[in-house]
Amino acid sequence: MALPDAAEQRTADLIHAAHSIFILAGAGMSTESGIQDFRGPNGIWRTNPAAQRIFDIDAYVAEPEVRLAAWQMRCSSPILTAEPNDGHRALASLADSGRQTLIATQNIDGLQQRAGSQHVLELHGTFWSSICLDCSDVQPIRETLHRFSAGESDPHCLGCDGLLRTNTIAFGQQLNPDVLAAAQAAAMNCDLALAIGTSLAVFPAAGLCDIALGRGKPLVICNGEPTTYDTSATEVLRGPIGEVLPRVITTAVSG
Numbered sequence: 001m002a003l004p005d006a007a008e009q010r011t012a013d014l015i016h017a018a019h020s021i022f023i024l025a026g027a028g029m030s031t032e033s034g035i036q037d038f039r040g041p042n043g044i045w046r047t048n049p050a051a052q053r054i055f056d057i058d059a060y061v062a063e064p065e066v067r068l069a070a071w072q073m074r075c076s077s078p079i080l081t082a083e084p085n086d087g088h089r090a091l092a093s094l095a096d097s098g099r100q101t102l103i104a105t106q107n108i109d110g111l112q113q114r115a116g117s118q119h120v121l122e123l124h125g126t127f128w129s130s131i132c133l134d135c136s137d138v139q140p141i142r143e144t145l146h147r148f149s150a151g152e153s154d155p156h157c158l159g160c161d162g163l164l165r166t167n168t169i170a171f172g173q174q175l176n177p178d179v180l181a182a183a184q185a186a187a188m189n190c191d192l193a194l195a196i197g198t199s200l201a202v203f204p205a206a207g208l209c210d211i212a213l214g215r216g217k218p219l220v221i222c223n224g225e226p227t228t229y230d231t232s233a234t235e236v237l238r239g240p241i242g243e244v245l246p247r248v249i250t251t252a253v254s255g
Helices: 006-019 049-055 057-062 062-073 086-096 141-149 178-188 205-213 241-254
Strands: 020-025 098-106 118-122 125-132 136-140 164-168 192-194 219-222 235-237
Touching: 006 192, 006 235, 006 241, 020 086, 020 178, 020 205, 049 057, 049 062, 049 136, 057 125, 062 141, 062 164, 086 098, 086 241, 118 164, 118 178, 125 141, 136 141, 141 164, 178 205, 205 219, 219 241
Parallel strands: 020 098, 020 192, 098 118, 192 219, 219 235
Antiparallel strands: 125 136, 125 164
16 A cells, blocks of 8 residues: 555544544545446536436426436446445444544445444435335335336335335435434534545535534545635545545554
8 A cells, every 4th residue: 555645644643633533425435336426527417417307306206207217227326236445444444443433425325334334324315215205105225126127117105106216315305304413413523524525515515514614623625626625624635535545544543
């Protein structure tokens, strides 16, 4: 493993000194697991702008063709076969080092939990279950995908016949207030905040950084592209997350 550069060494020192660490993780955490992000150079919004309607709750409810496209996308989603990468495993190792660590993830893939992290808040929900928009019944996603593959082009709830979608937060929906409140409390009480793989362009998730900064806590950003928070950050790291995080965290926990 290559030696950390100066910014990485300073970040390692911050992690080493911290007892409580708050982490905001974005789509860039999972790109090295083969899951496309949204706003990056090769993100969904740039390669397929029309896909935005799939993630808009009003379009999803109103247009059967949008729901059909959504289920087709879900059946071929790389999330179904993706594996945690070295970045996920590096974050999981922080808790193993005895530090109080909470991860608020914007990802819906469940990879951080599969890497071994136990304290994960899913800000945008989970791909791994479907939910009825009427009665809120939740079922494993594979069961709903099987129904679609078997010929149901627009699966409805078996209990109330309501519309189904993945148990995720779409544009036009509010975050779960309990999940958001827990993330806000963690950001308020941390010694150190890390924002990893996120453009920090989506609120209220990006506002979690403001909470930590407002309490005078250091903020480290690790992202492939510049963010509007870079000038407020204590350190900004560039480079592949699966290389940078293991290098920094190994240095921090062994120092």
